[in-house]
Amino acid sequence: MNLLVLGGTRFLGRAVVDAALAADHELTLFNRGQTNPGLYGDVEHLHGDRTRDLTGLRGRHWDAVVDTSGYVPGVVRAAANALDDANLYCFVSSVSAYASFAGPVREGDPEVELGDHPDDQVLPDYANYGALKVLCERAVREVFGDRALVARPGLIVGPHDPTGRFTYWPHRFAGGGDVLVPAPPERRVQFVDVRDVGDWIVRSCERGLTGTFNLTRPGVAWGELVDACIPTRPATPVWVDDTFLLEHQVGQWMELPLWIADPHDVGVHLADVSRALGEGLTFRPLDATVRDTLALAQPTETAGLAPEREADLLAGWSERFP
Numbered sequence: 001m002n003l004l005v006l007g008g009t010r011f012l013g014r015a016v017v018d019a020a021l022a023a024d025h026e027l028t029l030f031n032r033g034q035t036n037p038g039l040y041g042d043v044e045h046l047h048g049d050r051t052r053d054l055t056g057l058r059g060r061h062w063d064a065v066v067d068t069s070g071y072v073p074g075v076v077r078a079a080a081n082a083l084d085d086a087n088l089y090c091f092v093s094s095v096s097a098y099a100s101f102a103g104p105v106r107e108g109d110p111e112v113e114l115g116d117h118p119d120d121q122v123l124p125d126y127a128n129y130g131a132l133k134v135l136c137e138r139a140v141r142e143v144f145g146d147r148a149l150v151a152r153p154g155l156i157v158g159p160h161d162p163t164g165r166f167t168y169w170p171h172r173f174a175g176g177g178d179v180l181v182p183a184p185p186e187r188r189v190q191f192v193d194v195r196d197v198g199d200w201i202v203r204s205c206e207r208g209l210t211g212t213f214n215l216t217r218p219g220v221a222w223g224e225l226v227d228a229c230i231p232t233r234p235a236t237p238v239w240v241d242d243t244f245l246l247e248h249q250v251g252q253w254m255e256l257p258l259w260i261a262d263p264h265d266v267g268v269h270l271a272d273v274s275r276a277l278g279e280g281l282t283f284r285p286l287d288a289t290v291r292d293t294l295a296l297a298q299p300t301e302t303a304g305l306a307p308e309r310e311a312d313l314l315a316g317w318s319e320r321f322p
Contacts, residue, residue, distance in 0.1 A: 001025045001206055004062040004086070006050060006079060007069035009036040011160050012092060012153075015198030016066050017043070023202060030057060031069070051075050054082040064088040064205035071122050073135035080143035088208055090149040090201055091140045095214060096130030097152055101267030107152075107212045107275055137212075146210055151201060154216030154271055155258070158194040159292045164300030165257040166191055170290045171299045173229035180310050180317075182259040183239035185223030189258045190269045192216040193289045200281045213276040217283055219269065228290045240317050248313060250305075257303050 003020050007013035008029040017040060020027055029040065033047040046056040050069070057079070065086045070076040080089060099110040117128035119135060141148045157166035172179055197215055226237045242261040250256050252265070260268055273281065305313070 002028075002061070002063045003202075003205065004028045004030060004057075004060075004065045004083070006030050006065065006067045009039050011162055012156055012194055012197060013066075013068040014039070014160060015158075015194040016068060016201055017198075019195070019198040019202040023206070025202070028060075028062065050079055054078060057082045062086045064090060066090045066092070066201055066205065067140075068092045070136050071129075071132055072120055073132060073139045074120060076136040077139035077143065080140050084143055086144075086147075088147050088149060088205060088210065089140050089144045090151065090205055091137060092201075093133045093137050093150050093152045094130060095152050095154045095216070095268070095271050097134045097137065098130070098267070101265045101270075102263065103267050104270040104272055105214070105267050106272040107214060149204060149210050150212040151197070152212065152214045152271075153192060153197055154214070154268070155191040156194050156197060157191045157293060158289050159296035161194065161293065161297040162300070164298070164303035165254065167293055167297045167299055168257045168304035169225065170229050170294040172304065173226070173235045174233045174294055176233050176235045178236050178238050178314055180240055180256075180305065180314055181222060181226055181237045182245060182256060182261075183222075183241045185226070185239060186221050188219035188221050188269060189225065189260075190216045190219055190271055191258070193284055196281070196283050200276065200279075203280055209279060211275075213279065213281075214271045214273045215276050215281060216271050216273055218273055218277075220286060224286060225290075228286045231287070238314055238317065240313070244317060244320070245313075248316065250313070254303050255309075256305060 003025050005013055005016055008017045008031060017027060028044040028046060030046045030048060032049050048056045065083050070091060095105060097111050098105040099112045111134045112130045114128060114131040117123060122129055122132060137150050155165060161167050192215055246261060252259050252261060260266055
């Protein structure tokens, strides 16, 4: 297969490239050449800024295109138009495309609308992120019709993750000591290893699969995640309930990564992935994701409890329940 990847050197694009190379496909990468420019020296690189100039893509044919870097509908439409000779266009969207997360989300559910937000930039608070992804999906479908494959991943995690969200947990447990964890242990969260997404995308392009698919693990209990993290170094989980966390204004999702208590948002961890499972989506062992995240991804300042904040919360919890 002759495959073009828009992006390809940072996170998901990197996993797609690795999967394609492992399958001996012929690859071309189109990007600005600014992120990890030394990667994939034996792969054809076309350098350009997709927001300004797509000249390097014109007059070429690829069996499949994988777009891992599309956020603004006008930019995605321009790429789709420039590449309309391809057999298939795979656009990586997001589960953020759904209008409501008050319960499970399934392909075909209502999609979030843009409202008064701009359609030419992602806002700093990401308030229009999901709606822009919806419009990007529509742009691809309008150009490619039944040759479009739309992937809607949940939280993507694993090696080279730049966000620090999942990454916080393996590193925090590796630090040892008492670790604040949101109770109860049986509550489930959803995320997916970036390599599992990359593998599925490449296999789907090989088969010419089209349509729209949620992509994430069906669900992992917090207790399972903790058990997978603890072998990195002895640590003690301290299970803290939602009431206490909300009373102390702990931030959901980012300050305490993966934690969602708001009933309007619980569907973030309830995506139905039965369609993708039926089309070959598989998952590597959880401990492999934890181990490789610890080795190949770093925490960030924007995700996770600061040590002083965690210590204060643990002290308060201990006073309430000595």
